[in-house]
Amino acid sequence: MNAFDSNNALQFLALYDRRASSSALSEAGAACLRRSGLPRRDVEAWKYTDLRPLTALALSSDDLLSDAALETAAGLLRELALEQVGLSATPRLVFVNGRFAAALSLMPELGGVSWQDAPAADALAPGAMAALNAMLGHDGAAVHVSAGVEAGRVLLVTLGVGSGGEAVTGHPQHRIVLEPEARLSLLEIARGSGLYVNNPVLEIEVKAGAHLTHVRLQDEAREALHLSTVRAMVAERGSYDSFSLALGARLARHEVHATMSGRGGEVQVNGAQLLDGQQHADLTSVIAHKAPACNSRQTVKNVLSGRSRGVFQGKIVVDRIAQKTDGYQMNQALLLSDEAEIDTKPELEIYADDVKCSHGATAGALNEDQLFYLRSRGVAVAEARAILVRAFLADALALIDDEVSRAVLERAVDASWNRRTG
Amino acid sequence: MSTTLTITGLHAKIDDAGTDKPILKGVDLVVPPGEVHAIMGPNGSGKSTLSYVLSGRADYEVTAGSVTFGDQDLLALEPEARAAAGLFLAFQAPIELPGVNNANFLRTAVNAVRRARGETELDAVGFLKLARAECKRLGIPDAMLKRAVNVGFSGGEKKRNEVLQMSLLRPRFAILDETDSGLDIDALRIVAEGVNALRAPDFSALIITHHQRLLDYIVPDHVHVMSAGRIIRSGGPELARQLEAEGYANLIAEAA
Numbered sequence: 001m002n003a004f005d006s007n008n009a010l011q012f013l014a015l016y017d018r019r020a021s022s023s024a025l026s027e028a029g030a031a032c033l034r035r036s037g038l039p040r041r042d043v044e045a046w047k048y049t050d051l052r053p054l055t056a057l058a059l060s061s062d063d064l065l066s067d068a069a070l071e072t073a074a075g076l077l078r079e080l081a082l083e084q085v086g087l088s089a090t091p092r093l094v095f096v097n098g099r100f101a102a103a104l105s106l107m108p109e110l111g112g113v114s115w116q117d118a119p120a121a122d123a124l125a126p127g128a129m130a131a132l133n134a135m136l137g138h139d140g141a142a143v144h145v146s147a148g149v150e151a152g153r154v155l156l157v158t159l160g161v162g163s164g165g166e167a168v169t170g171h172p173q174h175r176i177v178l179e180p181e182a183r184l185s186l187l188e189i190a191r192g193s194g195l196y197v198n199n200p201v202l203e204i205e206v207k208a209g210a211h212l213t214h215v216r217l218q219d220e221a222r223e224a225l226h227l228s229t230v231r232a233m234v235a236e237r238g239s240y241d242s243f244s245l246a247l248g249a250r251l252a253r254h255e256v257h258a259t260m261s262g263r264g265g266e267v268q269v270n271g272a273q274l275l276d277g278q279q280h281a282d283l284t285s286v287i288a289h290k291a292p293a294c295n296s297r298q299t300v301k302n303v304l305s306g307r308s309r310g311v312f313q314g315k316i317v318v319d320r321i322a323q324k325t326d327g328y329q330m331n332q333a334l335l336l337s338d339e340a341e342i343d344t345k346p347e348l349e350i351y352a353d354d355v356k357c358s359h360g361a362t363a364g365a366l367n368e369d370q371l372f373y374l375r376s377r378g379v380a381v382a383e384a385r386a387i388l389v390r391a392f393l394a395d396a397l398a399l400i401d402d403e404v405s406r407a408v409l410e411r412a413v414d415a416s417w418n419r420r421t422g
Numbered sequence: 423m424s425t426t427l428t429i430t431g432l433h434a435k436i437d438d439a440g441t442d443k444p445i446l447k448g449v450d451l452v453v454p455p456g457e458v459h460a461i462m463g464p465n466g467s468g469k470s471t472l473s474y475v476l477s478g479r480a481d482y483e484v485t486a487g488s489v490t491f492g493d494q495d496l497l498a499l500e501p502e503a504r505a506a507a508g509l510f511l512a513f514q515a516p517i518e519l520p521g522v523n524n525a526n527f528l529r530t531a532v533n534a535v536r537r538a539r540g541e542t543e544l545d546a547v548g549f550l551k552l553a554r555a556e557c558k559r560l561g562i563p564d565a566m567l568k569r570a571v572n573v574g575f576s577g578g579e580k581k582r583n584e585v586l587q588m589s590l591l592r593p594r595f596a597i598l599d600e601t602d603s604g605l606d607i608d609a610l611r612i613v614a615e616g617v618n619a620l621r622a623p624d625f626s627a628l629i630i631t632h633h634q635r636l637l638d639y640i641v642p643d644h645v646h647v648m649s650a651g652r653i654i655r656s657g658g659p660e661l662a663r664q665l666e667a668e669g670y671a672n673l674i675a676e677a678a
Contacts, residue, residue: 368480373517376477377531377587378505378538387530391521 007037008055009132015061015169016135028124029134039128048311048343049282053251054197054225060166065099069161076159076191077104085408087187091115092155093141097196098170100139101159112149112182116142125201125231126257126286133171133201133229140173140201143186145210147179153404155187160224162194167225169197176202178210178238185213185402191248195223202230206238208262213241215405217412220248222277229255236262236291243400244271245409246281247416253282253311260287260294260322268297270399274413275308275340276420282311289322289352296326301396302333303389304340305420315347316357323352329359334366334392336385386417425492425508425594425624427453427476432487434475445471447651448487453595453626458617460629460637460662463648464670469630470514472648473599476628477511478504491595505531506538508594512584512601514630519571524583527571528553532590556589559619560612578609585616596620596627602636614639634666649674 007013016022016030038055039046073096082088093115094104107115124134145151162168178184190198198220206212212232220226226249232240244254258267273281287296302310312331333342346359366388374384393413400406434446445468453459461469475482476489478501489496494507519527532552533543544552550567557564562582572580581601588596601613617627617640629640637645637659645661646653649670654677655661665673 369517370519372479372501373513373519374527374531375501376479376505376511376513377527377591378502378535379530380502380534381500383530383534384502387522387527388519391519394521 032131112146137171145182160192160196162196204232239266276305327357460642510593
């Protein structure tokens with residue numbers, strides 16, 4: 001068997017070969033996949049997440065957005081009930097199966113904010129999924145916030161519309177740039193129906209003293225595959241404050257590569273994964289301290305029922321120059337069934353000698369004493385469990401400082417929990 | 423409906439690390455409505471086990487005997503159904519619930535019990551009004567409502583929070599499991615106040631205690647002495663004073 005035969009990305013490469021156009025970026029992605037294919041589990045970074053559900057898919061070669069798909073997407077957008085959370089008039093960029101949907105988007109004139117003008121990505125983001133995205137992507141948000149502008153809140157909505165049988169794949173290529181001292185609160189929502197693959201890449205640049213809040217709600221269809229990559233570059237005194245909630249998809253991985261390149265930068269990569277059935281969700285992060293006196297914070301909580309599996313891989317790299325680094329990482333899992341599984345891999349790679357870095361991990365079942373206490377007060381067992389699960393997630397969700405985004409996630413958690421147990 | 427609590431020949435064991443350990447060895451007790459009974463006895467005599475068995479904690483197994491509350495077979499009910507039937511246990515060591523707001527917890531509990539009794543539920547505003555009034559009556563600062571349940575509470579605050587729950591849930595039968603332990607005299611008065619305020623023809627209580635002190639404030643109709651999993655002596659309030667003066671040794675020796 002030669003290397004070509006063993007390439008597990010052939011059908012993705014075939015989709016690319018049928019394309020009429022290419023760019024330096026798409027060529028770079030294709031070259032990467034021709035060389036190595038998609039990672040198998042013998043690649044250390046993919047030890048706990050098996051991509052065979054992706055490589056085994058029959059892919060749709062349908063490359064254009066049909067009116068029917070757009071109509072379904074409009075329905076999915078309405079179901080979000082943005083008006084109920086006061087977000088119906090908030091600027092939003094909507095993508096359907098990886099294509100920009102202008103008709104569903106809302107891009108008002110906003111002083112100091114442009115929706116299209118951020119320079120396109122010129123180099124591949126790290127990882128195989130980013131290579132796939134580079135090769136097959138068309139569209140993406142390009143939000144640019146001028147220096148010193150407080151841009152408020154922006155929604156980034158990705159909708160997947162699957163058809164029967166063959167899987168549609170979407171590869172949005174987003175780019176968010178905050179000039180010095182700018183501020184933006186980005187709420188990213190991914191959902192859909194049927195079988196599809198959503199593989200977005202977000203390139204984020206936070207310049208000096210700028211502040212980006214990035215809250216993600218991954219509520220994909222239960223058959224869907226969600227693979228996302230974020231690369232965040234944070235300059236001095238800048239901060240990238242993120243929270244990712246994983247509720248949906250059969251297989252999900254959210255990969256964050258955050259780099260602090262200037263003194264006093266701050267990165268938060270927090271999250272929660274609420275899974276059941278056969279769901280698999282992976283939060284993988286690489287946080288690089290490349291300058292002195294930067295802080296990174298990470299709290300990730302997992303609530304796992306059925307035969308679901310949660311993965312957390314958190315790597316913190318502290319360069320020799322990055323003295324006075326303060327790094328904190330905590331991963332906790334609540335295992336609600338005997339067959340649920342959590343795989344946790346913290347990694348600290350520290351080359352500086354004056355740093356404060358800590359990490360911890362816990363896994364356990366619901367506390368029987370707490371359950372009995374609630375029940376003895378008349379609270380039925382299902383409600384008592386729900387109260388304790390919400391309490392377990394509460395201190396993670398409390399880390400989201402944008403109240404509106406936090407409320408959206410809290411509602412999504414409640415709805416998801418009620419759907420699972422109701 | 424009569425709400426007499428009747429315990430007959432009750433045997434129970436605890437599943438302790440795979441080994442069965444019998445703790446209750448034939449408890450007989452009848453508490454008619456309107457009466458307050460006290461159970462006293464040395465450590466390890468089975469007093470707390472009795473309270474857990476009555477409230478339905480899972481790790482105890484009843485091996486013989488019965489407990490009825492009114493016409494209901496109490497042992498057949500889930501813990502939440504026992505609460506709905508009017509049973510309340512004030513825990514010896516109240517459980518901390520990090521991340522659960524005390525006011526939300528209390529409202530959930532009150533509404534669960536109201537729902538089970540066919541009463542209308544209280545909305546957030548109505549509940550807070552009620553809870554604040556109860557706090558005031560019991561001399562409990564209502565800042566306690568805003569905190570996570572029992573988290574960071576002092577021993578006394580935890581016990582007061584139990585009394586607050588009891589006052590809000592308005593049980594027909596309350597069990598106080600050593601609620602007086604570790605309390606100063608002011609906290610003790612709050613606990614006693616909470617119980618005395620509920621005293622009525624359709625309310626009864628079982629006070630489990632080591633000391634006679636609490637019984638100076640909540641004067642019981644009957645006092646029972648428990649030893650080695652059985653009630654070995656019953657009497658009036660004077661029995662508590664006798665025990666305080668003489669200790670348990672003589673009684674236990676007599677019973678043996």
